[in-house]
Amino acid sequence: xxxxxxILLMLFAIPGVISSQEVTIKSFFDTxxxxxGDQIKYIITLEKPANLNISLPVYKDSLLKQIEIIKGPExxxxxxxxxFVKIKHKYLVTSFDSGFYQVPPVYAEIxxxxxxxxxxxxxAWLEVMRVKITPPDTASGIFDIIEPVRxxxxxxxxxxxxxxxxxxxxxIWVTIKIIKRFRKVPQAHEPERPSEPAHVIAFRxxxxxxxxxxxxxxxxxxxxxxxxxxxxxxxxxxxSVESMEMTTPETLDAVQKSAILEDDQYRMLRTILTGGDxxxxxxxxxxxxxxxxxxxxAWSFVKATMVPVLPDVNRNEPLKREEEAK
Numbered sequence: 001x002x003x004x005x006x007i008l009l010m011l012f013a014i015p016g017v018i019s020s021q022e023v024t025i026k027s028f029f030d031t032x033x034x035x036x037g038d039q040i041k042y043i044i045t046l047e048k049p050a051n052l053n054i055s056l057p058v059y060k061d062s063l064l065k066q067i068e069i070i071k072g073p074e075x076x077x078x079x080x081x082x083x084f085v086k087i088k089h090k091y092l093v094t095s096f097d098s099g100f101y102q103v104p105p106v107y108a109e110i111x112x113x114x115x116x117x118x119x120x121x122x123x124a125w126l127e128v129m130r131v132k133i134t135p136p137d138t139a140s141g142i143f144d145i146i147e148p149v150r151x152x153x154x155x156x157x158x159x160x161x162x163x164x165x166x167x168x169x170x171x172i173w174v175t176i177k178i179i180k181r182f183r184k185v186p187q188a189h190e191p192e193r194p195s196e197p198a199h200v201i202a203f204r205x206x207x208x209x210x211x212x213x214x215x216x217x218x219x220x221x222x223x224x225x226x227x228x229x230x231x232x233x234x235x236x237x238x239x240s241v242e243s244m245e246m247t248t249p250e251t252l253d254a255v256q257k258s259a260i261l262e263d264d265q266y267r268m269l270r271t272i273l274t275g276g277d278x279x280x281x282x283x284x285x286x287x288x289x290x291x292x293x294x295x296x297x298a299w300s301f302v303k304a305t306m307v308p309v310l311p312d313v314n315r316n317e318p319l320k321r322e323e324e325a326k
Contacts, residue, residue: 023048025056025121027106029093033127036098039070042091042124044106050085054110054119059091066097067126095128102126198237199306205230206299215291221280223291228276231269231298238305248273261305268301 024047031040042063046056062068072091080086095101103124109116209230214223232243232251239260243251252270255261261269275294278284286294 022052023054023108023119025106025108025119027103027121027124029124029126032125033129034095035129035131036096037094039092039094040126042067042072042093042103044073044089044121046087046108047080047084048087050079050083052110054108056087056089056108057106058089063091063093063103064101066099066101066128067093067095067103069093095126098128098130100125100127197307198234199302201237202230202234202302203299205233206295206302210295215288220286220291224276224279224294227294227298228273231272231301234302238307248277265301265304268297268304272297272301
């Protein structure tokens with residue numbers, strides 16, 4: 001009976017031994033001694049059965065306060081012997097603090113029916129050394145720094161710089177002259193005013209327009225273009241309003257500000273110009289009566305605003321004398 005109990009105890013103990021040997025974890029640096037700022041690899045290996053669900057922890061920023069992680073982990077797995085799998089994590093690390101450091105063991109754990117089982121690695125050791133600077137040889141004493149030797153300038157060194165500066169001045173002067181020459185804009189000469197009175201020219205142009213019979217031929221747009229052009233030219237010849245270079249709103253605004261027209265004259269001008277714009281730009285098709293009405297407005301506008309013609313007294317004197325003689 002006692003022998004049977006010993007046999008059973010051994011049978012229960014053997015799986016625990018085998019289980020403890022199933023998983024192996026190792027952690028180490030690829031070198032144990034570095035200088036400040038050097039980069040080395042920290043490696044963790046896990047060897048386990050292929051069917052065992054266990055994984056390694058992942059470090060993010062640092063292994064210790066003094067050992068920083070630059071990159072990683074780089075994970076690599078490979079098949080080992082007898083159904084085992086080997087997993088390897090590689091970290092690229094560095095340190096900027098000198099000293100002797102030990103990284104705590106890495107562990108992996110699995111859950112069993114009896115609780116959580118952990119597997120630990122050994123400590124990983126690293127020595128970080130300062131870079132030793134060899135002091136200078138001070139056996140012969142310490143001396144002051146010798147100042148640079150000042151060598152006087154020669155004429156051969158100065159003359160090229162003087163010539164170069166003179167050349168730059170000449171180039172700048174010529175450039176300014178050329179720019180000024182091309183910037184001279186010829187003064188705009190005011191066009192000569194016709195010798196005839198403004199209303200005489202306007203009446204003649206209106207008569208010519210009437211004789212062309214444009215709107216009767218279906219050329220309504222051309223008719224209104226010429227009609228408004230005659231009135232705009234009349235405004236320039238009569239009042240010096242640059243209407244030919246202005247839009248209709250600009251022309252009306254200039255006339256209104258200068259107060260050269262009475263209210264009824266201004267309304268007539270507005271009717272002529274805005275009516276022309278409707279036909280030219282808004283594709284408005286006026287009735288024949290509207291075409292004649294706009295012509296009458298233009299004629300009446302010129303007649304109402306023309307310079308009064310003074311009677312020739314000398315030319316009328318013979319007529320008066322003949323009447324008196326009769």
